[in-house]
Amino acid sequence: xxxxxANTLESVAMNPSFWKNKKVFVTGHTGFKGAWLSAWLxxxxxxxxxxxxxxxxxxxxxxxxxxxxxxxxxxxxxxxLKSLSASMRRFKPEIVIHMAAQSLVKKSYEDPLTxxxxxxxxxxxxxxxxxxxxxxxxxxxxxxxxxxxxxAGAKNGHLENDPMGGTDPYSSSKGCAELVVKxxxxxxxxxxxSKKHAAAIATARAGNVIGGGDWAxxxxxxxxxxxxxxxxxxxxxxxxxxxxxQHVLEPLSGYLLLAEKLYRDGAPYAQGWNFGPKPSDAKxxxxxxxxxxxxxxxxxxxxxxxxxxxxxxxILKLNCSKSMSRLGWKPKMNLELALSWVxxxxxxxxxxxSMDRVxxxxxxxxLKLK
Numbered sequence: 001x002x003x004x005x006a007n008t009l010e011s012v013a014m015n016p017s018f019w020k021n022k023k024v025f026v027t028g029h030t031g032f033k034g035a036w037l038s039a040w041l042x043x044x045x046x047x048x049x050x051x052x053x054x055x056x057x058x059x060x061x062x063x064x065x066x067x068x069x070x071x072x073x074x075x076x077x078x079x080x081l082k083s084l085s086a087s088m089r090r091f092k093p094e095i096v097i098h099m100a101a102q103s104l105v106k107k108s109y110e111d112p113l114t115x116x117x118x119x120x121x122x123x124x125x126x127x128x129x130x131x132x133x134x135x136x137x138x139x140x141x142x143x144x145x146x147x148x149x150x151x152a153g154a155k156n157g158h159l160e161n162d163p164m165g166g167t168d169p170y171s172s173s174k175g176c177a178e179l180v181v182k183x184x185x186x187x188x189x190x191x192x193x194s195k196k197h198a199a200a201i202a203t204a205r206a207g208n209v210i211g212g213g214d215w216a217x218x219x220x221x222x223x224x225x226x227x228x229x230x231x232x233x234x235x236x237x238x239x240x241x242x243x244x245x246q247h248v249l250e251p252l253s254g255y256l257l258l259a260e261k262l263y264r265d266g267a268p269y270a271q272g273w274n275f276g277p278k279p280s281d282a283k284x285x286x287x288x289x290x291x292x293x294x295x296x297x298x299x300x301x302x303x304x305x306x307x308x309x310x311x312x313x314x315i316l317k318l319n320c321s322k323s324m325s326r327l328g329w330k331p332k333m334n335l336e337l338a339l340s341w342v343x344x345x346x347x348x349x350x351x352x353x354s355m356d357r358v359x360x361x362x363x364x365x366x367l368k369l370k
Contacts, residue, residue: 014256014367016044018263019041019044019260020045021047023047023049023092023095024094025048025051025087025096026038026048026050026051027051027078027084027098028100029048029052029062029071029099030050030060031052031056031062032061032209032214032216033248033251033252034052034062035061035065036248038071039065039356039359039363040249041071042070042071043360046070048072049071049073049087050074051074051084051100052074052075052100053077054075057215059215061212061215061359064213064349064355065213065355065356078118079121080125081129084125084126085128088133088136092133092135093133093135093136094137095137095138095139095140096130096138097139097140097255097259098123098126098139098140098141098142100118100122102119103170104170105146105170105171105218106218107170108168108170108173112169115169115170116169116176119170119173119176124180124184130197130199131197134197136199137199137200137262137266138260139200139202139262140201140202140203140258140259141181141204142203142204142251142255143178143203143204143205144170144171145158145206145244145316145318146166146168146171147175147177147178147205148175148205149164150166151165157279157317157318157320158274159319159322160205164178181201184201185201185270190270200266200267200269200270202262202272203271203272204251204254204255205275206246206251206254207243207244208220208245209247209248210248210338210342211247211248211249211341212344212355212358213349220236220285221342224292228292228346231298233303235304236285236286236302237304238285239285239289239304240284241285242284243282244276244281244282244318245281245282245288245335246275246335247337247338247341249333249362250275250277250338253332254275254327257329258327258329269326273323273327274318275318275320275329276317276331277318277331277334278334280334281331281334288335288339289302291339292343295339295343332366332369332370345358345359
């Protein structure tokens with residue numbers, strides 16, 4: 001019944017006026033997703049403080065689009081509770097969106113301790129800082145579709161109440177982060193007693209995001225674009241792996257809608273939420289590589305990497321019926337359109353266009369989609 005309702009529900013229109021002059025604290029604002037979110041919040045005239053390490057790559061979207069107006073930027077590490085708490089107390093945010101993370105599976109094998117320290121203790125530090133900041137009303141903690149036990153519900157899509165799990169360090173760290181939020185929410189947040197903080201806290205689990213301006217290593221689409229720019233053959237680790245691909249603006253729209261619901265209505269929305277693509281857009285890596293080559297043209301090619309690579313989950317799918325039925329959220333873009341926007345953005349960069357304008361234009365185009 002829930003799925004039938006979700007399939008016929010119209011998406012809820014985004015509400016720019018809600019965000020005007022709202023004080024929003026974003027961790028990880030210099031990362032790929034964080035930079036897109038910063039551009040979006042700037043467009044909607046929110047007052048934004050970003051707390052993050054320096055951009056993770058020499059070339060990066062955050063520096064490229066220069067989101068200076070309406071944003072304060074603090075270089076800091078979520079593993080440092082003192083610095084995080086001080087920044088939050090000074091700013092007095094109403095809304096917190098937590099995206100700071102070590103976000104690469106391969107790197108989690110190379111440096112598991114930093115992965116756990118950042119993704120697990122960084123999340124605990126954020127919640128401690130919020131406990132000390134009474135102005136906060138709404139909190140979205142971004143984790144990952146990989147937080148789920150891969151043996152539970154993977155074929156039909158993971159539901160939000162599926163068990164947490166993960167066999168690689170990155171995936172398990174995200175499952176741990178979910179459990180940290182659940183524990184803190186029950187112990188310290190809500191309106192049950194005078195000792196509890198009134199902020200409403202939810203977690204958000206998204207699929208494999210793609211979009212212009214991602215220079216991360218060991219990710220399919222950024223690796224492909226770099227290969228195309230250099231007129232080199234693209235190397236692919238796991239061509240048969242299936243992932244829930246989605247344009248970065250899709251989950252960001254979910255985070256913003258969820259944050260607004262938490263701010264307005266609180267406890268009923270303080271739980272976990274999936275924001276994934278349509279089931280038809282869970283495609284093998286090889287399919288995405290082939291389509292990117294067709295869109296780019298100019299003799300682009302790929303081949304399978306013959307080297308050994310650590311184990312990754314083979315199939316990942318999210319069931320988003322809950323977000324569709326209760327939040328009114330739905331994916332607007334199919335994978336074909338998402339890939340074409342990546343190529344369009346990357347071609348514009350290659351041609352020396354103003355990427356601030358190109359990025360903002362794509363956000364405006366997204367908001368017009370039905």
